[in-house]
Amino acid sequence: MPPKFPLILTLLVGGVFVWLWSTDHVFRSASIMLLVPLYLLLMALWWALHRKGMRLRRLGVFAVGIACIWGLFKYVIRYDGSADGSAMPSLAWRWQKPEALPALKAAAADAGAAPTPMPAGAADMPRFFGLKGDGAYPEPDWQTDWAAHPPREVWRIKVGDGWAGFSVAGGRALTQEQRGEEEYVTCYDLATGKLLWAHADKARFDEPMGGIGPRATPTVDLAHNAVLALGAKGLLNCLDLTTGKPRWSKDVLKDCESTKDPEWGKSTSPLIVGENVIASGGDKGITLAAYRIADGQLVWKAGEDGGSYSSPVLATVAGREQIVSVNANSVTGHDPATGAVLWKFDWPGFFPKVCQPAQVSPDRILVTSSYGLKSNLLEIKADAAGKMAVSSVWSSSAPRTKFSSPSVLGGHAYALDEGTFCCVDLATGERVWRDGRYGFGQQIKLGDHWLLVQAEKGFVALVKANPAKLEEVAKLQALSSKTWNPPTLAGRWLLVRNDKEAVCYELAAK
Template sequence: VGANTDADWPGFRGPERDGIVHGVRITTDWSASPPVEMWRRSIGPGWSSFAVRGDLLYTQEQRGDDEIVGCYKVSTGEPVWRHRDAVRFWESNGGAGPRATPTLSDGRVYTLGATGLVNALDARDGSVIWSRNAASDTGMKVPDWGFASSPLVIDDLVVIAASGQLVAYDVRTGHPRWFGPPEGGGYSSPHRMMIDGVDQILLLRGRRTTSVAPVDGTVLWEHSWQPAVSIVQPTFAANGDVLIAAGDAMGGMGVRRISVAHGSAGWTVEERWTSRGLKPYFNDFVVHNGLAFGFDGNILACIDLEDGTRKWKGGRYGNGQLVLLADQDLLLVLSEDGELALVGATPDQFREVARFPVLDGKTWNHPVLVRDVLLVRNDHEMVAFRVSLANR
């Protein structure tokens, strides 16, 4: 259900927004074959990740008083073009810069800035196709940590979350086509799912998870949960159930599995279980082989999706991020201190198989692996590494 794109990594957390890399197996003996640095480049602050197509990567950053959408060469790190908007966002916890990740679709790059600017740019040269301000379009004020939703392209719409309110723009003109319910807040991105054959957009917002129809924003179903801060993405559990997470201003509160079904009487949503064995805050989790892997505070953890019980907990990575290499049951973890680690994505025990330093300083950005190129960044530099691929 990815966007209309031939991109290698079309945006936030990949084609399905689930943080899963398919079709790649890497060498795990980094003492013998460590990642090889291709290039390292200074970059402006921001917590954006990367979108990648061919030899071009796209990310967002702050340079002085300008918010930047930047295009760089994957092979060399050389800048190709930069789009500038004369806005600056800063707050004391996360610092300056944009929070969202660009989205590639049909030769365009779509972005949401920290103050609410929505851009549709030509991916080749950065020229502006259209631009909007989601804050003024929705009347939502800039949240404490800035607008953080990465755009979602569905058919002829680009959908963003202005804090807790969805707004869908026409991809051709930028004209707003529909608005979702306005109450609630949050930092999660809109997430496309197919449930019981019905295409829908999910958003974690404030104390509730809301599903709407992509065509017009009609609310299909909602589920309420007391914790008030929504940051991470929902994901599928087994049998089409949905796994959601929530927290408060101090950290993650746990995860919940809900059963969503559509029948003659309409939509039904039931809580299957709630677990504190995994408490992600702003660190997204992944689902693999009936398990969920993610952060319990600053320690990695694994829970069983059958009942939410914890299988293991281990390794201190701070507020890191991760992706799953599904073909080899392997987590690639980027710690808050800028270290890469390889951890087994299996239920038996916590097992770190390799570790390698890549960045200095606070690192909250999601890593991206495209074939044998690993891209990482934080608030002041980005680096590309060549990793050795494993024989199948």
């Protein structure tokens, strides 16, 4: 091996490092995890082989070193999942065990008891990502200057593993969490954080990079006094909102003839449409399945591209009400009554699609992704006979939303682009600016002027929509560890959580 080999290798690997980090490349962490060991291995081999007469001895040292490193990771250090959304590994000592929360009773002692009366300023938010599933919340009727009017922490509790958010109805806050080998749907008192009831299923989803537990936020059907919750392994539960008692449950993946379970766990929230609840399928097979809420009867199945990690939404597009679904390999519009496919946009990609479709205008929808898959502004048109067709207005590399979804305000989309906030011109698909390291968190829009960002590191930021620059106006240190869960704003009551704790704030009234 030539004497200039270390210099050449260092310059080569160093150049790749600089390029990966300067471009915020989607695979920068994975590349670094491969390049660093490869670099050290090649340097060690060069050291062992480049001097004649010492090769055998140095190869022995090299072998001992490899054995020591193997033993270190076998007996001393363990992989503890992803440190963040870039897949950078988190390492821990093997004797450090995560805190094990106690199991909850299937029904709390006072299950069925009424919660504390709805607190002042609170409002129902019965589903994931706003009333319509589009990430749109009302304009703030609360103080936006958090320095002068700091949010009041109402309660803080420990919760089990999982990446679900909260839904709120009638003074109850509902989420999903994992404790041991049981997957729970839990109901807490909005005003106090006290557990009202808990429903448990013998199910546990555990994926090395994404972590443990359920991912989907429950949906509340006030008309039927029911909670619909989809577990990480595809178990759809219909529970009584008052008591948590089960009414029926269905294996959605089995009903959707899924030939492959979702690699990262089901994260899609159920959609209520009239008397039915709509759930998405696995990575392959049927796309959507509709069940009658009253008794769990399967009403229809539709689509053939499988589901994704994006929840179906009900929207009026091109003058027709329809279910819009981002799937494993396509985006489709469906008739709510029958599930019939009204239009289909082919959008194949090996990596997961997580974004919620964002309606830009009466006939345009923005769908975004990452992992090298381009975002598209879709236009849906109906002819005189009512037949619908879809086309892409533009295709762009921005924004690159891995776990989150874009927010449309005016003629711009605001999104977390590989962990950095950005603004995209909807007319062209070009990025206007990119600033603010919020990590792989979540966001919602508030009226026509504001965005609430749940940062991956746990803090919450209030951002004013400004196509000229990032304008952060307030920050709240709500949580202190990795947070992928979506925030919930129920009137002036803000609920955020991660896989360790949940906290509720009251925002000061104007």
